[in-house]
Amino acid sequence: MSNPHHTEDNSLAGKVQKHTGVKVSRCYQCGKCSAGCPVSSDMDFPPSLLIRKLQTGFPKHEEEVLRSKSIWFCLTCEMCIARCPMEVDIPPMIDYLRGESMRLNKANPAAKNIIRFHKAFLNSIQKTGRLYEMGLIVDYKSRSLNMVQDVVLAPSMFAKGKLKILPELIKDRKNIKQIFQKTLKNKHK
Amino acid sequence: MKLGFYPGCSLEGASREYNESVQAVAEKLGIELVSIPDWNCCGATAAHNLDKELSLSLPARNLALAEEAGLTELVVPCAACYSRFTVTQHELLHDNAMHKKVNEIIGKEYKGTLRILNVIQFIEEYIIDKLEDNMKFEINKKVACYYGCLLVRPNKILNFDRTEDPQTMDVVMKKLGADSIDWAFKTECCGAGFSVSFTEAVGRLSGKIIEDASHRGAEALVVACPMCHSNLDMRRPAMDKYNGKKIDTPVIYITQAIGLALGIDRKKLGLNRHFVPVKLDNFKPYVKKEVVVENTQIMEEI
Known part of the structure; x- marks a missing residue:
């Protein structure tokens, strides 16, 4: 068993500390994060248990974390860190775990719409530099095959002047492309 | 009076009434809001959920452009953009290696001289004292x-x-x-x-x-x-x-x-x-x- 209290170890907890500075060993399981978390009921296990799993360092537990719904259902509302008596900064830790989960192809199937939405979003800004809402909805809908829900909203959004037909293009789109190439594209091929 | 301004994507699209009301109030009270030239999306939730460096680079490009344009204070009405900007500024000013890396990624130099204001700070500093005479x-x-x-x-x-x-x-x-x-x-x-x-x-x-x-x-x-x-x-x-x-x-x-x-x-x-x-x-x-x-x-x- 790897020791999560050691910074040089290869455990997931060790990687979390290396990349985010968050020490899961500080958590004494008071449960305030889970009590305040608005989506803990949607998760397979709440934030305090997610940390516990990282603390044990068992490969089985680490696998459960990377394959969990929990990391994807986190809304980054930051309530957990606001109330944590030990200041264990859960949101950046979860951001890191999401990245790892994607990189290792372990993302939970229940999160597929959430991931599709994120990808459609980034795809939109990658092309134009700014978010093109109409394009985002069309792209997301075609990825998720859930055509009904927001298509109903579109005509009234349009009538209220809230949807633009054409995207806004920034001038230096090359710069944006370069930023994507040096970051996201570099890791998720 | 001139202040830097970052509208962000929402204020140009689905939430344009927010932009309209910010602009109308500023105009009424004689405050000029100058948009960052060629600003881009801050990356919002999608970027920080999937890639840390991307989530810091997208806001950093805007901050660097604002500095290049000679702006010293930046009003960011969207709370999500404001959060991404403030977190980026904090991370880069507290992590030298990441700061260098992000400057390299965006191909610009972000110095960290800007003061970032959310809409309430903007109201507290530039609007609230003018209310009595204009209400x-x-x-x-x-x-x-x-x-x-x-x-x-x-x-x-x-x-x-x-x-x-x-x-x-x-x-x-x-x-x-x-x-x-x-x-x-x-x-x-x-x-x-x-x-x-x-x-x-x-x-x-x-x-x-x-x-x-x-x-x-x-x-x-x-x-x-x-x-x-x-x-x-x-x-x-x-x-x-x-x-x-x-x-x-x-x-x-x-x-x-x-x-x-x-x-x-x-x-x-x-x-x-x-x-x-x-x-x-x-x-x-x-x-x-x-x-x-x-x-x-x-x-x-x-």
């Missing part, structure tokens, strides 16, 4: 000020207001003559990040917020975030389904409330663009209060 009406309504997540958390980085019971918006609304109520969901998350991808959760989270506000007699919710607004305004059917009843309490931006008090035309404030109709009217004409009484008290004490 035409009192917003004599019961309102619930809703802060959501990103204006107050993470508190250690933002260092803005109390995390659990913030007061800054309440102070502004009271100044406008409103009765801002004490309620339970001021800083609870509305779920906007999942507005499209997990709407049922939004129905529950936002449903509780709107229910508590209306139950306590609020005639409107006042917000300072376009994510919260479009969520609480457009996702009303999902909330009504969760609550098992129809609640028609409107959601307005704090800048729309200020605009109404200044007597700015409702259409100019974009109040016609909301999904839940904003029926608030019959405002009381504003009469500037005399402060003579306080002075005599001081004299007596002396």
Whole structure:
């Protein structure tokens, strides 16, 4: 068993500390994060248990974390860190775990719409530099095959002047492309 | 007076009434807002959920462009963009290696000289003192000020207001003559990040917020975030389904409330663009209060 209290170890907890500075060993399981978390009921296990799993360092537990719904259902509302008596900064830790989960192809199937939405979003800004809402909805809908829900909203959004037909293009789109190439594209091929 | 301005994608699209009301109020009070030239999207939730370096680079490009344009203060009305900008500034100024790396990624030099203001800080510093001389009406309504997540958390980085019971918006609304109520969901998350991808959760989270506000007699919710607004305004059917009843309490931006008090035309404030109709009217004409009484008290004490 790897020791999560050691910074040089290869455990997931060790990687979390290396990349985010968050020490899961500080958590004494008071449960305030889970009590305040608005989506803990949607998760397979709440934030305090997610940390516990990282603390044990068992490969089985680490696998459960990377394959969990929990990391994807986190809304980054930051309530957990606001109330944590030990200041264990859960949101950046979860951001890191999401990245790892994607990189290792372990993302939970229940999160597929959430991931599709994120990808459609980034795809939109990658092309134009700014978010093109109409394009985002069309792209997301075609990825998720859930055509009904927001298509109903579109005509009234349009009538209220809230949807633009054409995207806004920034001038230096090359710069944006370069930023994507040096970051996201570099890791998720 | 000139201030830097970052509208962000929402304010140019689905939340354009927020931009319209910010601009209308600024114009009325003689403040010029200068947009960052060729600004890009801050990356929002999608970027930081998937890639840290991307989530720092997209805001950093904007900050670097603002510095290049000679701006020293930057008003960022969208709470989500404001959060991404502030977190980026904090991370880069506290992590030299990452700062260098991000400068290399964006191909520009971000120095970290900008002061970033959210809309409430902007109001506190540049608007609140001008209200008394310019107010035409009192917003004599019961309102619930809703802060959501990103204006107050993470508190250690933002260092803005109390995390659990913030007061800054309440102070502004009271100044406008409103009765801002004490309620339970001021800083609870509305779920906007999942507005499209997990709407049922939004129905529950936002449903509780709107229910508590209306139950306590609020005639409107006042917000300072376009994510919260479009969520609480457009996702009303999902909330009504969760609550098992129809609640028609409107959601307005704090800048729309200020605009109404200044007597700015409702259409100019974009109040016609909301999904839940904003029926608030019959405002009381504003009469500037005399402060003579306080002075005599001081004299007596002396």
